[in-house]
Amino acid sequence: MVSQKTLDPVTFIVNRLLPAASYGSYQCKHFFIMDVLRPALININGRIYRRNAIKEENYEEKEDDFYQDERPEYEELETDEVCESHLIEQTDKGFRCAIDVPSVLYKYIIGKKGETRRRLESDTKTSITIPKLGIEGEIVVTGAQKNAVSSAVTRLEMLIDGFRRKQPFTHFLSFALNDSQVQEGFHAFKAMVLEQFSQDSGVDDSIFQNPSKLHLTLGTLVLLNETEVNKACDHLQEFRHVIKDLTEGKPLPLEVMGIEYMNDDPAAVDVLYAKVNLQDGSDRLQVMADRLVEHFVSAGLMVREWDRVKLHGTVMNTLFRKDSTAEDVGGPGRRNPRDREAFDARNILKTFGSHRFGEFDLSCVQLSQRFSTDCTGYYSSAGSVSFA
Structure with a gap:
C-alpha cells in the first residue's frame, strides 16, 4: 500500500x-x-471569465419547432464574476440593463419551451425580456437588486459566447493573392498537373481553387448582424497605425513560389498550398498577421486557433470535390475530414515543389465576407486597410 x-x-x-x-x-x-x-478561460468583450464545467441537458431536435431545436447550455459562474461592461440603470421599480444580442441567438437564450430563460430568471431573481423573432434589438434584464441584474447579464454573456462558438463563421481577415500574374501562374500549374498526373489517385479538376479567390486567411470571425460587422470594421481601422509602421506606408513586394502540403503523408493529402514570402526576405508580413490576430482576439472578436498564423495560399483542397462553393478558410463549420477523399500529391510535390506562381505588390488587408463575390471575382469586402 x-x-x-x-x-x-x-x-x-x-x-x-x-x-x-x-x-x-x-x-x-x-x-x-x-x-x-x-477551469477553461473565455474572453468576452476583452474580459476573462472562468467557465465551470457542468452537465449539459440534451433534447431531441424537432425541425418544425424553432425554439425547441437546440440544446440549451447553462454556464455556471464564480459568484464574484459580475458584469462590468454594461450600464445598469436604477428605475422606480429596481434596476435595468439592456444588452445588444443578434436576433439569430434569441432561440438559444429562450431554450426548449422557454426553459433556459426561466431557469436563468429563477437563479438570478430577475426578469429577462427578449425581442420577437427576427427583430434586431436589445435583451432587457430587470430586477430588484443591482447585483442580481449584473449577475444575470454576465451569465447571458456566457451563454451567448457558448452559442456563438457553434455558429459557422461569416467573415475572415484576408490578404488577396488574386493578382493577374499569380492567376496566370496558377492556371499554368493546374493545366500541367492535370496533363501529367490526372491518373494519380484523387487528382481531378474539381479540387483546384477558384483562381479569382486565391488568398491568405489570417483568422475567422462570427459576425451575426450589421452592428457586429461595423464593430469589426472599426477594430480593423484601429490597427491602421500598426500597419503603416510595418509597411512604412508602401505596398509589400510579395513572391508566391513553391508548394507544400498540410498533413504528414504526401500520398494522402487534403490541402496543397502555395508558399508566400516577401521579396526582401523580412518577416514583416508574418509579424503583421500575428499582431492583427492578437488585436482581434484581445477584443473577443476572434478565437485563437494557433500560436502563429500559418501564411498559406490554398491551390488544391478536397473540400471542393463534393461542393464547389465550399470555403477553404477554416474555422467552425468545416466539413468532417472523414467525408473527404484525399489525393496522392507525391508526383505533384516532386515536379512542382518550386513552381513560381508570380510576384506582385500586396497593398491591403481585408475583412472578407464568406460565400460572397465582388466585381473582380474575389470575396466581397466589409472593410479594409491600405498599406500605402
Whole structure:
C-alpha cells in the first residue's frame, strides 16, 4: 500500500475527496479534479471569465419547432464574476440593463419551451425580456437588486459566447493573392498537373481553387448582424497605425513560389498550398498577421486557433470535390475530414515543389465576407486597410 506521504498533492486531494469506489480509477479522478482546479478561460468583450464545467441537458431536435431545436447550455459562474461592461440603470421599480444580442441567438437564450430563460430568471431573481423573432434589438434584464441584474447579464454573456462558438463563421481577415500574374501562374500549374498526373489517385479538376479567390486567411470571425460587422470594421481601422509602421506606408513586394502540403503523408493529402514570402526576405508580413490576430482576439472578436498564423495560399483542397462553393478558410463549420477523399500529391510535390506562381505588390488587408463575390471575382469586402 502506498503511503499518503509519497503522493503528490493532487493525488492526495483526489484520494481524500473522491473515493476510488465512486470514480473507478485515479486517472478518472485526476482529470475531474484538474477540471475543477483549472477551469477553461473565455474572453468576452476583452474580459476573462472562468467557465465551470457542468452537465449539459440534451433534447431531441424537432425541425418544425424553432425554439425547441437546440440544446440549451447553462454556464455556471464564480459568484464574484459580475458584469462590468454594461450600464445598469436604477428605475422606480429596481434596476435595468439592456444588452445588444443578434436576433439569430434569441432561440438559444429562450431554450426548449422557454426553459433556459426561466431557469436563468429563477437563479438570478430577475426578469429577462427578449425581442420577437427576427427583430434586431436589445435583451432587457430587470430586477430588484443591482447585483442580481449584473449577475444575470454576465451569465447571458456566457451563454451567448457558448452559442456563438457553434455558429459557422461569416467573415475572415484576408490578404488577396488574386493578382493577374499569380492567376496566370496558377492556371499554368493546374493545366500541367492535370496533363501529367490526372491518373494519380484523387487528382481531378474539381479540387483546384477558384483562381479569382486565391488568398491568405489570417483568422475567422462570427459576425451575426450589421452592428457586429461595423464593430469589426472599426477594430480593423484601429490597427491602421500598426500597419503603416510595418509597411512604412508602401505596398509589400510579395513572391508566391513553391508548394507544400498540410498533413504528414504526401500520398494522402487534403490541402496543397502555395508558399508566400516577401521579396526582401523580412518577416514583416508574418509579424503583421500575428499582431492583427492578437488585436482581434484581445477584443473577443476572434478565437485563437494557433500560436502563429500559418501564411498559406490554398491551390488544391478536397473540400471542393463534393461542393464547389465550399470555403477553404477554416474555422467552425468545416466539413468532417472523414467525408473527404484525399489525393496522392507525391508526383505533384516532386515536379512542382518550386513552381513560381508570380510576384506582385500586396497593398491591403481585408475583412472578407464568406460565400460572397465582388466585381473582380474575389470575396466581397466589409472593410479594409491600405498599406500605402
